[in-house]
Amino acid sequence: MSQLPEHIAPLRSAVRDFADRELRPRVDAMEEAGAIDRDLINQMGQLGYFGAPFEERWGGSAMGEIGFTIIQEELARAHASTAVLVGASSGLAARMVAVAGTDEQKERFLAPMARGEGIGAFCLTEPGAGSDVPAMTTTALADGDDFLLNGQKAFISNGRLAQYFVTFAKTDPEQRGRGISLFVLDAGTPGLEVVRLEDKLGIRASDTAQIAYDDVRVGRDRLVGTENNGLPLALDTLNQSRVGIASMSLGMAKEALKLGWDYAHERELFGGTLAGQQVTQHALADMQIAVYTAESIIYRTAMMSDAGENIEAESSVCKAYATEAAERVVDRALQMHGGVGYIRGSAIERIYRDHRVQRIYEGANEVQRNNIYRVMRRMYG
Numbered sequence: 001m002s003q004l005p006e007h008i009a010p011l012r013s014a015v016r017d018f019a020d021r022e023l024r025p026r027v028d029a030m031e032e033a034g035a036i037d038r039d040l041i042n043q044m045g046q047l048g049y050f051g052a053p054f055e056e057r058w059g060g061s062a063m064g065e066i067g068f069t070i071i072q073e074e075l076a077r078a079h080a081s082t083a084v085l086v087g088a089s090s091g092l093a094a095r096m097v098a099v100a101g102t103d104e105q106k107e108r109f110l111a112p113m114a115r116g117e118g119i120g121a122f123c124l125t126e127p128g129a130g131s132d133v134p135a136m137t138t139t140a141l142a143d144g145d146d147f148l149l150n151g152q153k154a155f156i157s158n159g160r161l162a163q164y165f166v167t168f169a170k171t172d173p174e175q176r177g178r179g180i181s182l183f184v185l186d187a188g189t190p191g192l193e194v195v196r197l198e199d200k201l202g203i204r205a206s207d208t209a210q211i212a213y214d215d216v217r218v219g220r221d222r223l224v225g226t227e228n229n230g231l232p233l234a235l236d237t238l239n240q241s242r243v244g245i246a247s248m249s250l251g252m253a254k255e256a257l258k259l260g261w262d263y264a265h266e267r268e269l270f271g272g273t274l275a276g277q278q279v280t281q282h283a284l285a286d287m288q289i290a291v292y293t294a295e296s297i298i299y300r301t302a303m304m305s306d307a308g309e310n311i312e313a314e315s316s317v318c319k320a321y322a323t324e325a326a327e328r329v330v331d332r333a334l335q336m337h338g339g340v341g342y343i344r345g346s347a348i349e350r351i352y353r354d355h356r357v358q359r360i361y362e363g364a365n366e367v368q369r370n371n372i373y374r375v376m377r378r379m380y381g
């Protein structure tokens with residue numbers, strides 16, 4: 001894209017080089033282990049990948065939303081689970097503290113997350129409250145100067161790895177959306193426990209945990225933002241982070257297109273190559289149309305965000321469009337591979353599994369369409 005900021009081209013080539021050198025050779029082992037390599041996390045911390053959206057005074061590398069978007073895209077291109085780790089920690093957990101924390105909280109919690117020294121988990125979803133966030137039942141009731149947290153969170157990315165659990169709980173359980181507050185808890189706080197790790201279809205190297213809160217006592221210094229104002233903060237954060245999900249889909253689609261292209265030009269059949277068939281050429285052209293369109297809206301939206309513009313609808317458009325377009329690209333790339341693409345161990349087989357969750361988390365695509373429609377009502381009356 002010709003009008004991208006100057007720092008983007010060198011950033012992309014540096015992340016791609018890092019992914020080729022350090023990430024790709026470890027993918028199979030990390031998938032097998034169901035975990036991201038600690039040395040890789042440390043390297044990404046030193047390179048400023050976790051800190052991209054944040055100011056330097058809070059440990060960030062100040063690359064803007066557009067920089068973070070490119071990092072997420074290039075990491076996901078090589079390995080989706082690694083991008084999920086960075087996205088959940090920086091795009092969600094650390095971002096909450098950046099948006100609503102005091103300077104003291106930013107120093108204590110944001111700076112280590114921005115440097116990749118402490119991983120964050122964003123704990124919003126519950127067994128009975130996913131899309132319907134206000135239905136949450138985890139409570140944080142005032143007890144003297146403290147709060148006592150009780151409840152459960154489900155499907156929490158980085159749950160096993162996290163140092164900081166950015167947790168939403170009801171401080172006024174009589175209310176729905178207006179009674180939710182936000183807290184940062186340290187791993188190891190008595191009563192905070194990872195009770196289950198999920199076995200998943202894809203992103204198998206990203207840990208997804210169920211977390212229990214059993215009389216977890218925290219001081220008021222752990223409350224981020226004002227009491228009962230957690231829901232608007234969560235929704236604002238998700239508006240930003242959805243661009244990151246879209247950029248992960250873009251990275252996976254680009255990788256799938258490259259794999260499909262290479263295979264179609266190598267595979268010999270009917271006296272020529274698969275790519276010699278016009279139907280395959282058209283499929284590849286459709287894949288390029290999807291990639292170019294997704295790339296255009298994602299980069300534009302990230303730059304709008306960096307310019308301080310409202311991206312409430314645009315981020316949902318990016319998430320819904322890019323995840324659905326990428327799913328079609330990945331599916332077509334797998335189809336081109338024939339039986340080989342279905343066999344465990346082929347790159348396209350992993351991408352196909354890894355991509356499926358993209359339409360579900362950080363707001364299912366149906367919820368994105370609700371957001372878009374809500375903004376349309378303001379636009380069209």
Ligand SMILES: Cc1cc2nc3c(=O)[nH]c(=O)nc-3n(C[C@H](O)[C@H](O)[C@H](O)COP(=O)(O)OP(=O)(O)OC[C@H]3O[C@@H](n4cnc5c(N)ncnc54)[C@H](O)[C@@H]3O)c2cc1C
Nearest residue numbers: 122123124125130131132155156157360361362363364366
């Ligand atoms: C691998 C993984 C990682 C995750 N990581 C995190 C995390 O780090 N932190 C966190 O808090 N959560 C996380 N989640 C949870 C995720 O955000 C939720 O699964 C998602 O928001 C959907 O909620 P739900 O699963 O309860 O589905 P439900 O809310 O029960 O919805 C089920 C389905 O119903 C449809 N639907 C929902 N609402 C509507 C509607 N209004 N109109 C029409 N159809 C609708 C959608 O198709 C949706 O998929 C993760 C989930 C997964 C699978």
